[in-house]
Amino acid sequence: MRENEIITLSHGAGGKIARELINDYIKKFFNCPELNKLEDGAIIKTNSKKAVLTTDSFVIYPIFFSGGDIGKLSICGTVNDLSAMGAKPLYLTCGFILEEGFLLSDFKKILQSMKKTAKEADIKIVAGDTKVVPKSKGDGIYINTTGYGELLDEKMCISAYNVKPGDSVIITGNIGDHEIAILKEREGLKFDAKIKSDCAPLNQLIKELITAKIKIKAMRDPTRGGVAGVLNEIAQSSRVDILIDENSLPVNKVVLSACSIMGFEPLYLANEGKMIIILESEDAQRALKVIRKNKYGRNARIIGKVIKGKGLVKLKTKTGGIRILLQPQGEQLPRIC
Amino acid sequence: MNEKKSFEKLLKILCKESEKLEKTVNLMEVCGTHTMAISRFGIRSRLPKKIKLISGPGCPVCVTPITEVDKTIEISKQKNVIITTFGDMLKVPGTKSSLMNEKAKGRDIRVVYSPSDALLIAKENPDKKVVFIGIGFETTAPLIAYTMKEAKKQKIKNFFVLSFFKVIIPPMEALLNDKDLKLNGFICPGHVSAITGAKIYEPLVEKYKIPCVVIGFEAIDILTGILMLLKQMLLKKPAVEIQYKRVVKYEGNKYAQDVLKEVFTESDSVWRGIGLIPGSGLKLNENYSEFDAEKIFDIDVSFSKEPVGCKCGDVLKGIKIPTECPFFGKKCTPEKPVGACMVSSEGTCAAYYKYEVNK
Amino acid sequence: MCLGVPAKIKKIEGDFAIADFDGITRKISIQLVPDIKVNDFCLVHAGFAIEKISKDYAQEVKGYLKEIFKGNTDE
Numbered sequence: 035m036r037e038n039e040i041i042t043l044s045h046g047a048g049g050k051i052a053r054e055l056i057n058d059y060i061k062k063f064f065n066c067p068e069l070n071k072l073e074d075g076a077i078i079k080t081n082s083k084k085a086v087l088t089t090d091s092f093v094i095y096p097i098f099f100s101g102g103d104i105g106k107l108s109i110c111g112t113v114n115d116l117s118a119m120g121a122k123p124l125y126l127t128c129g130f131i132l133e134e135g136f137l138l139s140d141f142k143k144i145l146q147s148m149k150k151t152a153k154e155a156d157i158k159i160v161a162g163d164t165k166v167v168p169k170s171k172g173d174g175i176y177i178n179t180t181g182y183g184e185l186l187d188e189k190m191c192i193s194a195y196n197v198k199p200g201d202s203v204i205i206t207g208n209i210g211d212h213e214i215a216i217l218k219e220r221e222g223l224k225f226d227a228k229i230k231s232d233c234a235p236l237n238q239l240i241k242e243l244i245t246a247k248i249k250i251k252a253m254r255d256p257t258r259g260g261v262a263g264v265l266n267e268i269a270q271s272s273r274v275d276i277l278i279d280e281n282s283l284p285v286n287k288v289v290l291s292a293c294s295i296m297g298f299e300p301l302y303l304a305n306e307g308k309m310i311i312i313l314e315s316e317d318a319q320r321a322l323k324v325i326r327k328n329k330y331g332r333n334a335r336i337i338g339k340v341i342k343g344k345g346l347v348k349l350k351t352k353t354g355g356i357r358i359l360l361q362p363q364g365e366q367l368p369r370i371c
Numbered sequence: 372m373n374e375k376k377s378f379e380k381l382l383k384i385l386c387k388e389s390e391k392l393e394k395t396v397n398l399m400e401v402c403g404t405h406t407m408a409i410s411r412f413g414i415r416s417r418l419p420k421k422i423k424l425i426s427g428p429g430c431p432v433c434v435t436p437i438t439e440v441d442k443t444i445e446i447s448k449q450k451n452v453i454i455t456t457f458g459d460m461l462k463v464p465g466t467k468s469s470l471m472n473e474k475a476k477g478r479d480i481r482v483v484y485s486p487s488d489a490l491l492i493a494k495e496n497p498d499k500k501v502v503f504i505g506i507g508f509e510t511t512a513p514l515i516a517y518t519m520k521e522a523k524k525q526k527i528k529n530f531f532v533l534s535f536f537k538v539i540i541p542p543m544e545a546l547l548n549d550k551d552l553k554l555n556g557f558i559c560p561g562h563v564s565a566i567t568g569a570k571i572y573e574p575l576v577e578k579y580k581i582p583c584v585v586i587g588f589e590a591i592d593i594l595t596g597i598l599m600l601l602k603q604m605l606l607k608k609p610a611v612e613i614q615y616k617r618v619v620k621y622e623g624n625k626y627a628q629d630v631l632k633e634v635f636t637e638s639d640s641v642w643r644g645i646g647l648i649p650g651s652g653l654k655l656n657e658n659y660s661e662f663d664a665e666k667i668f669d670i671d672v673s674f675s676k677e678p679v680g681c682k683c684g685d686v687l688k689g690i691k692i693p694t695e696c697p698f699f700g701k702k703c704t705p706e707k708p709v710g711a712c713m714v715s716s717e718g719t720c721a722a723y724y725k726y727e728v729n730k
Numbered sequence: 731m732c733l734g735v736p737a738k739i740k741k742i743e744g745d746f747a748i749a750d751f752d753g754i755t756r757k758i759s760i761q762l763v764p765d766i767k768v769n770d771f772c773l774v775h776a777g778f779a780i781e782k783i784s785k786d787y788a789q790e791v792k793g794y795l796k797e798i799f800k801g802n803t804d805e
Contacts, residue, residue: 223484225756288753294735295751296459296484297716297775353378353590355413357726363706368457368484376793384798404733488757510734514778517761517796521745562734565773565781573773595794617790618734618773618781628764656764 042138046166063145068160086121089180101230107269109151111329112181117240118253120192121183128162133172146203186215186244195270201340202318204311207333210289210303234307249314260302260360265347266361275343296368381594389419397630402560403430404716412590425689432715438675440465447478455482455489456504462674466646486518493530510562512536513627514636541651556582556600561615568623572611587615599643644684683710693723734773
């Protein structure tokens with residue numbers, strides 16, 4: 035197959051052409067014994083009675099952006115979901131839905147990116163599927179990844195239902211980078227910014243925390259809906275209030291600037307390489323030290339604490355007032371008012 | 372500068388000065404950005420009891436009557452039309468639908484940051500009619516005026532504007548004449564005044580002896596401005612003053628004022644909740660009538676109906692606070708808004724819901 | 731209404747300019763401030779510069795406070 039060829043319906047039809055796509059592209063990048071057998075399923079070795087399973091689908095547009103692409107995102111998203119449960123990510127499956135006409139050279143770039151990210155995350159892609167939809171019935175490429183992981187410490191109970199008043203809230207770094215990096219690539223807004231997506235696998239960072247026996251209560255990666263979304267979910271699950279200090283939020287000045295222009299709030303912007311960690315307050319300083327040693331956690335901060343309440347997230351503003359951080363209500367839209 | 376320290380210090384001074392007041396004073400702001408800022412900084416509840424802040428009709432989306440919202444929705448359904456709009460309008464509920472709903476049904480509705488982006492869309496899509504929804508006050512109208520001038524220059528024939536612009540002085544005067552309200556001072560809009568100049572408030576000061584201070588949008592600005600209003604009231608010397616000196620000049624922006632005169636003409640305009648206010652709107656004049664979307668599209672909005680029971684009108688006039696509307700927080704929430712005051716990012720009800728309730 | 735954000739003019743191209751908003755750059759119209767120059771600061775609303783502002787925008791706020799606090803230290 036030549037690089038300038040495109041995906042056709044035959045590539046998804048299960049015949050010779052489809053097999054060629056798997057052999058020449060998918061196996062080439064995701065090379066591993068389980069996958070290479072190309073059976074209907076992969077037999078995997080497991081080490082524990084309790085495991086974590088998760089799935090996520092990726093439909094991002096544009097597919098290539100500053101700091102990453104849909105492929106890298108599809109690995110990081112699922113790796114981070116497994117990590118947020120306290121699991122070591124072990125295996126991934128990967129399903130592609132390709133649109134007729136999608137460039138094979140773009141497909142190759144995405145596979146390369148997935149290979150690189152999977153290697154960094156030390157995770158194997160063991161099974162997959164490829165379908166092709168007719169032109170205009172897709173958006174280039176959609177990816178689904180399902181992940182399997184095993185709990186690093188079976189004695190820990192990491193859950194959004196587990197949070198108590200007195201616990202501390204940590205964010206592992208700057209918020210809002212990913213969403214602003216994506217927005218600048220979208221046509222309507224026409225701005226340029228020195229910002230990259232923060233897309234990154236956090237499994238190593240989380241492993242370091244668990245190895246250090248940090249008493250973690252809950253973790254979530256603040257993707258769509260941002261930090262505000264994730265904190266609202268946790269507050270409601272545990273029936274507590276969470277109080278965040280606006281002065282402590284780590285935000286890149288470029289992100290702040292974009293927010294001023296468009297009328298956005300950083301706490302509602304998506305992140306793809308950050309984790310919210312709620313933990314026993316006595317371990318907060320120690321946790322910060324561990325996180326900051328990792329390259330993806332250099333700008334980690336304690337941003338708030340859990341207090342008694344009924345499920346609200348509150349923000350202490352720069353001027354000392356308190357306001358409610360509501361659950362996100364869909365996309366933020368650029369406004370003039 | 373430690374913002375928090377300065378804020379507290381200013382508040383202290385305000386509290387002390389307000390003790391000299393004989394009775395409670397009502398200060399009204401007429402700018403949605405002020406409404407949001409006041410709530411966001413938690414100023415309302417921190418002010419001394421004798422100073423009451425009232426939110427007026429400062430949110431251009433909130434004061435757009437439902438017939439105009441319905442017009443934009445109906446136009447979006449026409450063939451070969453691209454609607455271009457500021458994000459503020461997208462979720463505003465019309466009688467039957469909203470632009471966001473229509474977008475989900477496949478209508479070509481695009482959010483733009485600037486009207487010049489809308490003109491570019493027109494240039495790139497010569498076979499479509501590109502309609503820009505013109506909402507806003509004097510800050511925004513000159514921008515669309517310049518965009519139309521540019522369209523004329525480039526001979527772009529498929530760009531149209533729905534001119535729903537409003538101007539600020541007539542409603543301020545209407546509120547001063549309202550028997551239900553007793554206003555003692557105006558927090559005048561910062562960016563409208565950058566365009567018009569602070570001079571536009573002189574007739575109000577002269578006729579109604581009402582203090583008018585043009586105020587900026589930071590917490591410090593707002594407190595400083597309120598202090599200036601307080602001083603005028605205590606000295607019984609109402610005047611036009613500028614707190615927001617770093618942006619606003621007494622004379623304003625001449626180029627903006629000139630282009631407004633060149634493109635627009637004063638018209639009567641309906642303000643949601645207030646009704647018709649003569650001379651409070653801006654329509655395209657004869658020389659720019661070729662851009663007037665209302666002339667190109669023959670739209671029937673006889674089905675238009677304001678939601679029954681919604682108290683947006685009273686809230687906009689400052690007669691009721693959002694919590695006094697029976698729908699507030701129950702039938703009407705930011706997720707499922709009944710009236711524009713809740714869905715607009717700067718609506719008074721949205722500000723209260725987000726910042727003032729449940730503390 | 732209305733969001734207005736300070737920006738620095740980096741380059742002028744006729745009726746338009748490239749403005750820098752602390753790391754974000756965007757083409758804006760300068761038709762409302764035709765005498766603006768490169769390295770000047772302006773307030774931008776919806777893609778248009780609406781007024782020239784001083785470089786010491788933030789400093790000016792400090793200035794107001796100094797005056798107010800000076801007049802109130804004895805009270």
